[in-house]
Amino acid sequence: MPHVVTQACCADASCVHACPVNCIHPTPDEPDFATAEMLYIDPDVCVDCGACVGACPVGAIVPDDRLTPGEQVFLDLNAVLSTPSRPYPPQAPVPPIRRLERDRGRAGHPLRVAIVGAGPAALYTADELLRQSGVEVTVFDRLPVPHGLARHGVAPDHARTRSVTDLFTLIENQSGFTYRLGVEIGRDLGVGDLAAHHDAVVYATGASTDRPLDIPGTGLPGSMSATQVVSWYNGHPDHVDARVPLDHERAVIVGNGNVALDVARILATPAEALAGSDISPVALEALRSSRVREIVVLGRRGPAQAAFTLPELVGLASRDDIDLRVEAPGGIDPRAATDRQRSLMLE
Numbered sequence: 158m159p160h161v162v163t164q165a166c167c168a169d170a171s172c173v174h175a176c177p178v179n180c181i182h183p184t185p186d187e188p189d190f191a192t193a194e195m196l197y198i199d200p201d202v203c204v205d206c207g208a209c210v211g212a213c214p215v216g217a218i219v220p221d222d223r224l225t226p227g228e229q230v231f232l233d234l235n236a237v238l239s240t241p242s243r244p245y246p247p248q249a250p251v252p253p254i255r256r257l258e259r260d261r262g263r264a265g266h267p268l269r270v271a272i273v274g275a276g277p278a279a280l281y282t283a284d285e286l287l288r289q290s291g292v293e294v295t296v297f298d299r300l301p302v303p304h305g306l307a308r309h310g311v312a313p314d315h316a317r318t319r320s321v322t323d324l325f326t327l328i329e330n331q332s333g334f335t336y337r338l339g340v341e342i343g344r345d346l347g348v349g350d351l352a353a354h355h356d357a358v359v360y361a362t363g364a365s366t367d368r369p370l371d372i373p374g375t376g377l378p379g380s381m382s383a384t385q386v387v388s389w390y391n392g393h394p395d396h397v398d399a400r401v402p403l404d405h406e407r408a409v410i411v412g413n414g415n416v417a418l419d420v421a422r423i424l425a426t427p428a429e430a431l432a433g434s435d436i437s438p439v440a441l442e443a444l445r446s447s448r449v450r451e452i453v454v455l456g457r458r459g460p461a462q463a464a465f466t467l468p469e470l471v472g473l474a475s476r477d478d479i480d481l482r483v484e485a486p487g488g489i490d491p492r493a494a495t496d497r498q499r500s501l502m503l504e
């Protein structure tokens with residue numbers, strides 16, 4: 158009865174060191190860690206102790222007898238990914254935490270650090286800094302609410318992934334942490350102002366803009382960027398008034414990343430099933446009268462080259478209420494099965 162890594166896994170390896178029998182792979186010192194889309198638990202080695210469950214910031218590890226029907230596919234997937242089994246070297250080494258070099262010449266006041274942006278990168282930075290004594294951190298964000306794309310990017314129906322904000326709350330509650338929200342650096346305050354009042358400034362401003370396709374017609378009515386659609390259904394203040402065209406039966410999504418799958422899934426999910434999620438009330442109301450019945454996700458190349466990750470695709474494929482079809486030139490060759498192709502076969 159093993160534990161199982163499920164869809165929300167973001168491959169940060171927090172669980173690896175919690176496991177007493179080293180059966181969560183790839184570990185950060187294994188060569189395939191850098192390209193891993195999710196980690197997995199070897200069911201033949203797991204002793205079902207549960208130590209990894211609390212170590213996961215997004216609740217992605219579940220005992221196999223508590224998997225929901227939609228998550229059952231991850232039991233097979235963890236087993237498939239564990240084949241062939243690996244050698245089990247001693248635990249991966251824990252890197253020592255580097256001591257922050259304090260400016261002793263200016264001692265007498267705490268080390269004051271400004272962090273621009275209040276997304277995950279900012280909060281993990283604040284957490285590391287606040288582990289040192291004598292450090293104060295002020296986190297600035299242009300928006301009135303924190304958490305960056307963990308709030309305004311991650312899909313509203315991905316409750317487990319969004320639960321990473323519980324960890325952020327613990328970080329925010331540490332002594333020495335202060336928010337200055339609704340302050341845009343470059344508009345309300347300059348970098349000189351920050352430098353004058355802090356010993357160090359960290360920029361964690363993310364990547365919030367589109368990369369437009371440089372082809373004619375992308376601005377025609379009915380066409381919009383994923384940034385606009387995602388921000389709209391997540392209630393981002395910059396995009397609450399976006400008009401997402403839902404009055405036709407077919408929607409086309411150009412691109413093959415996880416955001417494409419997020420948008421496809423939100424468009425394909427009945428509004429009543431989204432009602433208990435974090436979706437914006439404005440978007441939910443619009444989706445109630447959506448006429449979209451078919452969503453076409455276009456890719457330049459085949460499934461093996463697509464940029465979406467394995468857990469996202471498996472999560473979509475396991476939905477009974479979505480009829481998923483894959484059309485690939487030349488079909489899918491089981492003898493040359495890549496991870497993604499294997500996931501399609503699991504379906």
Ligand SMILES: Cc1cc2nc3c(=O)[nH]c(=O)nc-3n(C[C@H](O)[C@H](O)[C@H](O)COP(=O)(O)OP(=O)(O)OC[C@H]3O[C@@H](n4cnc5c(N)ncnc54)[C@H](O)[C@@H]3O)c2cc1C
Binds near residue numbers: 298341
């Ligand atoms: C649609 C979408 C879905 C995603 N889904 C997942 C998922 O399921 N799982 C997962 O692990 N990851 C997901 N991600 C990725 C994840 O959200 C990002 O990797 C993560 O949020 C990046 O963190 P960050 O702190 O670098 O930047 P951001 O989260 O972008 O935070 C940057 C912050 O900086 C602020 N800022 C910018 N400029 C200024 C300024 N001049 N002054 C003050 N503040 C400023 C912004 O307002 C923002 O709050 C998704 C991303 C997107 C776009």
Ligand code: SF4
Binds near residue numbers: 181
């Ligand atoms: S339940 Fe225990 S043995 Fe199994 S993966 Fe988690 S920590 Fe390792």
Ligand code: SF4
Binds near residue numbers: 167168169196213215
């Ligand atoms: S299962 Fe959880 S802790 Fe382990 S790598 Fe995935 S997200 Fe991180």
